[in-house]
Amino acid sequence: MHNQSPSKRIHNFDEVPLGYTKDQALLEASRCLDCKNPLCVPACPVAVQIPEFIKAIKEEDMEKGYKIIYQDNVLPSICGRVCPQEKQCEGACILGKKHSPIAIGALERYVGDFGLSSQQEITITDNHQxxxxxxxxxxxxxxxxxxxxxxxxxxxxxxxxxxxxxxxxxxxxxxxxxxxxxxxxxxxxxxxxxxxxxxxxxxxxxxxxxxxxxxxxxxxxxxxxxLPRALNVPGENFSGVYYANEFLTRVNLMKSNDFPHHTTPIKVGNNVAVIGGGNVAMDAARTAKRLGAKNVFILYRRDMTSLPARKEEISHAEEEGIDFRLLLNPVAFKGNNYIVNQVVCETMKLGEKDASGRHRPIGTKTYQTIDIDSAIVSIGQxxxxxxxxxxxxxxxxxxxxxxxxxxxxxxxxxxxxxxxxxxxxxxxxxxxxxxxxxxxxxxxxxxxxx
Ligand SMILES: Cc1cc2nc3c(=O)[nH]c(=O)nc-3n(C[C@H](O)[C@H](O)[C@H](O)COP(=O)(O)OP(=O)(O)OC[C@H]3O[C@@H](n4cnc5c(N)ncnc54)[C@H](O)[C@@H]3O)c2cc1C
Structure with missing residues (x-):
């Protein structure tokens, strides 16, 4: 799937992946083996009949494909864009053992978008309850x-x-x-x-x-x-320290990126530290970049392989120049007149694996200080x-x-x-x-x- 180029997209809020063309969708669908016992279906939490909708794409009957998906999934265009397919349907695709799995998410998006403007005929008998x-x-x-x-x-x-x-x-x-x-x-x-x-x-x-x-x-x-989870470190209440939910809500819902058309601006400054390694942290970092920040750092207390965000979000963030500073754990914010200007981080090393299957981060009692204009805390909700x-x-x-x-x-x-x-x-x-x-x-x- 083609994407908007990184140099262009960091200056706008338009969608990054541009979606399949019909030819691309047909070509990708043609790779599906139509397995007798498809492993992709049980790997989907809403059990979309994946081989069936891909078969409909092969037959160039997108309406049929849409009908098949919509039986089980009321938000196909959304899921095609944001699901962690690599951990679900695509992760179970038998082709993935030797080659790349079928790009089920991209195909779902293609069919989902096709059906956006059509209304499915679903017979509903009102039960008056x-x-x-x-x-x-x-x-x-x-x-x-x-x-x-x-x-x-x-x-x-x-x-x-x-x-x-x-x-x-x-x-x-x-x-x-x-x-x-x-x-x-x-x-x-x-x-x-x-x-x-x-x-x-x-x-x-x-x-x-x-x-x-x-x-x-x-x-x-x-x-x-x-409800955002707090770091509970000194200086977290300084002006310029946001929680990711608040930050993203102010942009997405209150349209602060569209100031002065919308009268709800948000200030990020040149140097922004985003704390966390999940999808929410990637979204916050990439949003800060689009709001004009020159340097956006992801501060994460484990290593690159432990990042919980979707693979695609990580690679898009890297392409956009987000700076991953790993094995760092913020222990305090410093400021002037209650306005944040530095974050102090402890350097971590990785220990044994914990219950989550990831290596436990252990503090080394060595510290470094990074100059920042704002920080976005994104460590869970x-x-x-x-x-x-x-x-x-x-x-x-x-x-x-x-x-x-x-x-x-x-x-x-x-x-x-x-x-x-x-x-x-x-x-x-x-x-x-x-x-x-x-x-x-x-x-x-x-x-x-x-
Ligand atoms: C920034 C961000 C990025 C994410 N990216 C991804 C991704 O790429 N892929 C993915 O699969 N998941 C992603 N997730 C996670 C995913 O969005 C959530 O797991 C999912 O939305 C949870 O759905 P939900 O319906 O349980 O809750 P929500 O989506 O949180 O919806 C709950 C709704 O309930 C409303 N509400 C709360 N309390 C009340 C009340 N008392 N009365 C009335 N309404 C109330 C809220 O306002 C909200 O609208 C992301 C999450 C965030 C925050």
Whole structure:
């Protein structure tokens, strides 16, 4: 797939990978072996019938290909762009053992984009029963799709003023154009799913009220993990130290990159330190570069092979001149008049492997100081506590994640899935949870009514 050139793209927010042409899609599809027992399908958390949709591409019947994907995946254009395919479907592709695996993500994107403007004919028989969903991220959207197909009257309540969760406020435009998120969501609206924005469940309206006043038969919580984890080091509260979620939200949702058209500027300066090594850190670093920073450093406490971000994001960041400074762990920020100007890092070395399978970083008690104008902390997120604090009977664990058994929470009729249960994970895992939870919700409602 062709990409926008690095020298050009660091000056704009347009999408980087340009997508397959028809010829490229046909050529790539022709490599698929159409295995009798395809390993790619069980490796996909929503079980897209991958060989079948690739076969449709080979037959040049893109509409059929789209229909096949859309049965199982309500957000194909999005997943084709952001899924960590190398760890899922492509990781399981038998061709990958000797050659490169089929580029399933790129093909999904191609077919997904083909279908964006067409509406699938899905027959829905209304069952006149209501359910509510908290949060419009991938978990909520996927649950809404499955429940709507079963005939439920579905309303999604979203705290923010726009829909899509991280797809909207977290992942930058240059990786996931917001027009695509909107088109995918509009399709759900056409299927009859209702959306309520600016509704913070737990504040605007409570879970009890959703049952007693709004007459919902069940509730699905997909409220994500939007609370940033702090480093807890001196100087972290200085001006110029951001948390990645806040930083990215200000660009993606508040359009601070488009100042003065949007009156919400953000200052990064010339030297920006991004702390962390996941997708969120890569997004923050590449965004800072596009906002005009000259030097953007990723400070990561392990080595290059341990970076948890998607391979593609790492190589795109490298191409854009992001400077990876490895085996460094920030221990303090220094500043002048409460404005950050330095970060102090301890040099680390790698020890034994820990439970995560990665080598444990160990401090060496040697330190280096780096001059910076701003820093973006990106070391993880946990669930926002608003809902659990205002819903007393809702059991959570020590990290604030909702405890579930078969997606059922400690409150009868309240189900949950996605990052709010698993902790920060991936789009497709959240979608898988939303889809699977619908089976248990439907069963619960039908048993209650019989
Ligand atoms: C910057 C960034 C980049 C990422 N990149 C990738 C990637 O490339 N590939 C990938 O697979 N994954 C990526 N992820 C992870 C992925 O986006 C998440 O795992 C996924 O979005 C989780 O989906 P969710 O529906 O559980 O939660 P979210 O997407 O977080 O959505 C939850 C929604 O619930 C709303 N909400 C919260 N509380 C309430 C409330 N009380 N009332 C009403 N609404 C509420 C929130 O406003 C939000 O809109 C990334 C994450 C971030 C932050």
């Amino acid at each position: 209501k359910i509510a969903i908290v949060g419009s991220g991938p978990a909520g959207l996927s649950n809404a799709y499955s429940m709507r197909k079963l005939g439920y009257n579905v309303t999604i309540y979203e705290a923010l003023h726009d829909f899509g969760g991280v797809l909207q406020y977290g992942i930058p435009e240059f990786r996931l154009p917001k027009a695509i998120v909107k088109q995918e969501i509009d399709k759900l609206k056409t299927l009859g799913v209702h959306f309520e924005k600016n509704s913070v469940i737990g504040k605007t309206i409570t879970i009890d009220q959703l049952f007693n006043e709004k007459d919902n038969q069940a509730i699905f919580i997909g409220s994500g993990a939007g 946990s669930p926002n506590p608003i809902l659990s604090r205002t819903t007393k009977q809702l059991e959570t664990d020590q990290w604030g994640r909702i405890v579930t058994h078969d997606y059922q929470t400690s409150i009868p009729g309240v189900f949950a899935g996605g990052d709010v249960v698993s902790g920060a994970a991936t789009v497709i895992l959240a979608m898988g949870a939303g889809k699977d939870a619908s089976i248990y919700m439907n069963q619960y409602i039908q048993e209650k009514r019989s």
